[in-house]
Amino acid sequence: MKIAVDAMGGDYAPEEVVLGAIEAVKSYSLDVVLVGDTNKIKEVLNRYGAKDNSHLSIVHASQVIDMGEHPAQAIRKKKDASIVVATQLVKDGACDAVVAPGSTGAAVTAALLGLGRIKGIERPCIATPIPSKKGITVLLDSGANANSKPKHLVEGAIMGSHYAKYILGVDKPTVGLLNIGEEASKGNELAQATYPLLEKLKTISFYGNVEGRDIPKGTVDVVVCDGFVGNVILKFGEGMAMFIIRLVKDTIKSSGFIAKLGALAVYPALRTLKKRLDFTEYGGAPLLGVDGSFIICHGSSKAKAIKNAIRVAGELAQQDVVGHIRKSIEEEEVEQYDSEN
Amino acid sequence: MKIAVDAMGGDYAPEEVVLGAIEAVKSYSLDVVLVGDTNKIKEVLNRYGAKDNSHLSIVHASQVIDMGEHPAQAIRKKKDASIVVATQLVKDGACDAVVAPGSTGAAVTAALLGLGRIKGIERPCIATPIPSKKGITVLLDSGANANSKPKHLVEGAIMGSHYAKYILGVDKPTVGLLNIGEEASKGNELAQATYPLLEKLKTISFYGNVEGRDIPKGTVDVVVCDGFVGNVILKFGEGMAMFIIRLVKDTIKSSGFIAKLGALAVYPALRTLKKRLDFTEYGGAPLLGVDGSFIICHGSSKAKAIKNAIRVAGELAQQDVVGHIRKSIEEEEVEQYDSEN
Structure with a gap:
């Protein structure tokens, strides 16, 4: 597996992104293509003694999308932006998946324009793993579409189910509709319009x-x-x-001397806890529904989050989640759903 | 101030509700009218040595709304339900505010039918105090209306602002519109439709x-x-x-002996924390927009939550929050807003 990483994306680029890539190729059997300003990327690779690592390569991109820019406009204007070039590598078959730290809006636009959507999918959506008592709950859509229709939630139910199965390893994932009460009429x-549609699906466990x-x-x-x-x-x-x-x-x-003594002992435990609650630990959020494996990372991602995202990107491609989604969407005839209601 | 309390409402009625009322009249200078099954209420009062407390009285109601019942149907059918009778006491001027533990749906219906809405208000909403770094953030609507329109969010902004000012004591409360980005166009x-309406309001600080x-x-x-x-x-x-x-x-x-020793010291601190995070500690959630002071409590409310709710109910009436809302709604000419968009 070869993962295209937008090395210029996010608040700590290229330093932390490149560092994350170096750690990823050390830990997993995959290759990373770092996309962005060659000189800047080389400088970081040199600094960490990784300039000759055969699992790392560079593809130059002369432009960067800044956090402040209007995503759709910037993506259309900057043809040589690192995120655009990274996405194109997957489109062309040179890479198997994209890892995109930084602006979610820019990443979604780059993926939509660069990879297109899986046939039958109208609205790709972002699936975010959230820590729960039992491990992880996948929440989607967690921000790609502000005005979702029932059809889009049906798409999300199918896509999220495949993500849970093939990436989180849940055998028969259950899917719930987020609502303000348990009854179907709530x-x-x-x-209300989505509930009966989800009930009819054959390929998920509603x-x-x-x-x-x-x-x-x-x-x-x-x-x-939504x-x-x-x-x-x-x-x-x-x-x-x-x-x-x-x-x-x-x-x-603030609770006195004895508690303070206790705190010394408890702080390491709190650090463990913080990690467990850190959403980025899980390796970014896949943008499901585009015709390619695409992982979006928080703009504040540091090396460890990038490393995890690269791993998950590799798994997405390896497990052919896109292929599984395509098959279910066909089987469920989702294309025929009316997206106006 | 005289507070009508639905003594039969919630999972621990009448025991915990009556106990909360006993504690409330001990701590605050107000009277409580316990509404419900006279015998059952008396039994609890006797048990806690409060049968002769001059600040407590009973108004009999022969029926109870169960948690499983359809709220609107149950309220219409059971004319002598404790929540209906308690609301009527405020409507008639015999009491100044209602405290309603139990089914939120039943409480909202009882309030709407019994008290009606403040002129110009289309959708009363529930305001819930949420613990925050700076103290309390008021979230509304937290569940009265599933399909809100811009007009309803305008109403909420005005009502929430008065609640923060008169009940939480915030001098010039700021109001934010919950969204997925900071820009007005997000x-x-x-x-998107609500933002410009809130910007135009004169009586709140948007x-x-x-x-x-x-x-x-x-x-x-x-x-x-919404x-x-x-x-x-x-x-x-x-x-x-x-x-x-x-x-x-x-x-x-799970982190070993030293941390366990620490835990012994830390547990009391955790209990304090749990209290601070316990939403019911703040005394229930007012249903704003109905023409009377009305507090809804969680179905699982115990004596302390009921006591706090009684205090807040008294403050709502004392501060004439309903009157302040009425004045602002008139001044802002909210009635003229189109509720279809």
């Missing part, structure tokens, strides 16, 4: 409605919702986790 | 868009969103908080 218009609390509880393996709700939840969850860990520390600090 | 159709992470961060005092998103967030947040505290304990437990 919820907003979108949820659990029924789930509520917000079911995400950390791990009631189902996959939770589908991209607005998913994105809000994701960011709320990240914020809450950091807030609570801060509170734990502060509460311990 | 978001789904609802958020901050602009906020994201999920801004809720625990406390970026603004009030966050408005009831579907609000409810999902609320339940997700409760679940996450409990999950993380569990994780902290488990992580400590």
Whole structure:
């Protein structure tokens, strides 16, 4: 497997991205093509003694999409942007998957324009693994589409199910529809219209409605919702986790001498916890539904997150998740769903 | 102030509700009217030596709304249900506010039918106080309306602002629109249509868009969103908080002898933390927009939550939050907003 990595993407590019790639090729049997400013990438490779590593190569790209730019416009204008070139490598068959740290909007646009969509899929969506009591719950769409229709949630249910099966190794993944009550009649218009469609699917195991609390509880393996709700939840969850860990520390600090002594012992445990709650530890979020393996990473990704994302990108390609999705979408005749309702 | 409490509502009624009322009249200068099965209420009062407390009285109601019943149908059918009778006491002027533990749906229906809406308000909504870095963020609507329109978010912004000002004591509360990006152009159709309306309001201080992470961060005092998103967030947040505290304990437990010693010291600190994260500690969630002071409590409320809810109900009435909302709604001419868009 050969993974194209946008070496110029994210807040810590190219340093942390290149470092993540170096660590990835050390740990996994795959090759990485670093896409971006050759000189800058070389400089980092040299610094870490990796300039002669045969598993690492460079493809030059002269432009970069900045975080502040309008994603769609920037992607259309900058034909030689690193993310565009990296995506093209997969389109051309030179690489098997893309890893894109940085602006989610730019990544989604680059993937849509560069790879196109799987036949029958109208809205690719972002699947984010969220830590739960039972391990991981996949939440999708977590931000690709702000105005989802029932058809898009059906697409998400099928795609998320394959992701859970082939990447997270869940044998028969269950899929829940995010709602504000358990009964089929509950919820907003979108949820009410989606429920009967999910019930009819033959290729997934539909659990029924789930509520917000079911995400950390791990009631189902996959939770589908529209991209607005998913994105809000994701960011709320990240914020809450950091807030609570801060509170734990502060509460311990302010509770007197004995607790402070205890804190010395507990801090290493808290660090472990923080890791478990760190969404980026899981290796980025795949953009499912585009015709190629594509992983989006947080703009704040450091080497470890990049390394994990490269691993997951390799698995996505290796397991042919795109192929499995294509087959289910055909079998379910999703193309015939009315996307207006 | 005289508070009508539905003594038969919630999982621990009447025991915990009556006990909460006993504690409330001990701590605050207000009277409580316990509404429900006279014999059962008396039995609890006797048991706690409160049968002669002059601040407590009973109004008999022969029926109860069960958690499993369809809220709207049950409220219409059971004219002598405790929640219906308690609401009527406020409508008649015999009491100043209602405290309703139990089914949210039943409470909302009882309030709408019994008290009606403030003139100009189309959709009353539930305001929930959420713990944040800076203290409390008010989230609304957190579950009264599944399909909100821009007009309803405008109503929410005004109502939430008054709640923050008069109940939480924030001098000039800022209001944020929950969205998936900071720019005014971001978001789904609802958020995009709501933004310019909030900008035009004269009686609130509109901050602009906020994201999920801004809720625990406390970026603004009030966050408005549609009831579907609000409810999902609320339940997700409760679940996450409990999950993380569990994780902290488990992580400590599994990290060896020294950490275990530390844990002994840290557990009291964790209990304090759990309290701070316990949403019910703040005294229930007011249903704003109905023409009367009305507090909804979690079905699992115990005495302390009921006591706090009674206090907040008294404050709502004392501060005439309903009157302030009425004035702003008139001033902003909210009635003229098109509720179809």
